[in-house]
Amino acid sequence: VKHLLYLKEISKDQINKILEKADSFLVTKNVIEDKNKIMRGLSLANLFYEPSTRTRGSFHIAAKRLGAEIFNFDDKMSSSEKGETILDTIFTLESMGINYFVIRHVETGIHTMISEKVSNNSHIISAGEGDVSHPSQGLLDLFTIKKSKGDFTRLKIVILGDIQHSRVARSLAEGLNTMSVGQLILVAPEYFKPNMEHFPCAEYTDNIVNGLEGADVVMTLRIQNERMTQSRSNFDIKDYFNNYGLTTERLEACNDSVIIMHPGPMNRGVEITDNVADGERSVIREQVSNGIAVRMALLSIMQDQTNK
Incomplete structure (x- = not known):
């Protein structure tokens, strides 16, 4: 290298x-x-x-x-x-x-x-x-997942949030593709749906309940206002949280041993709640x-x- x-x-x-x-x-x-x-x-x-x-x-x-x-x-x-x-x-x-x-x-x-x-x-x-x-963020995310979960081929991994503007999501997906991940699900509202050509091993859904079902790893992303077009930059944050914020209630759909990741910086109360960010399933500080x-x-x- x-x-x-x-x-x-x-x-x-x-x-x-x-x-x-x-x-x-x-x-x-x-x-x-x-x-x-x-x-x-x-x-x-x-x-x-x-x-x-x-x-x-x-x-x-x-x-x-x-x-x-x-x-x-x-x-x-x-x-x-x-x-x-x-x-x-x-x-x-x-x-x-x-x-x-x-x-x-x-x-x-x-x-x-x-x-x-x-x-x-x-x-x-x-x-x-x-x-x-x-890429170095992608490597540390792979390392964090491997330390907690082991074999990538057996895992369902979910990336949740503003995937369209996220270089972190792109690099993690590239690494997971190389490591032959079992299943990679991208969960986002339609206006944050990425170009799927950049995510060849992934599936997309705008349904957060279906996306989180049985997940072993959930990576949630912040909203990147600085990369949005003017027409999208004034979207409703409260509406986003109500539909896509990662809460303890929504985690019930995941596997009991799910780990929660976030590349930082976090916007608490937007893409993730305090209880999830600081909870026992969080590995954000370990990242x-x-x-x-x-x-x-x-x-x-x-x-x-x-x-x-």
Whole structure:
């Protein structure tokens, strides 16, 4: 894995290798400190042109635990405000000796373009591309599911909410397709129905009761107002919650051992209630913790391959 741009480009064996490696990083602090030579002498740049808390912080902590130096780029305080292109910014940072670039950007295809232009020593990791891709989130979601549930082929997994605008849903579906998931159901109102060409292994329904029936995993998504058209941005939030909000009553249709996931940030009282978000079936906080281990594994494997 030289670059991580889209999860669909990663094979089943590669995904399993990353997940197995991540498991080895879910250990005590003392053991983690033994790993801090893996990226010693290397540098990682976080270049975020859209807001982030979890992903940016997670990559920062992951790289630091592996011994790397971290450069956190602020586009509002950089030469991009003066008209510098993202590619020129990266070329500048390459000249400073930075090897790893974690990039979030709204423009479709920009990570591929960058990966084709950078030096052979550089690694490009997409930390989110518009509504198209968020591969490291997809990996941590796969890891969280596997830790809780094991064999993907036996599972019914539901993604619920604003799927049309969700890069998280796209990447998770790509990963689940590669891992041969038993059943993937997309539940959303018609106005949030995605282009099903991007979800080849999934079924769609606007009926939340039928969709949740017997579910082993439910991933609920926030409403992404920032990606909506003007005509859709003023829809009725109360109506959405009444029809598609994840409540304890609606969970009764799922398997008793169902786990609840959310990529964050959550809008409580819109797509999920407090009781569900903070309940015993929720693994939302585990997702955040797992994200550090998964990103450590990804960086470690990339560097292992570079050393070879």
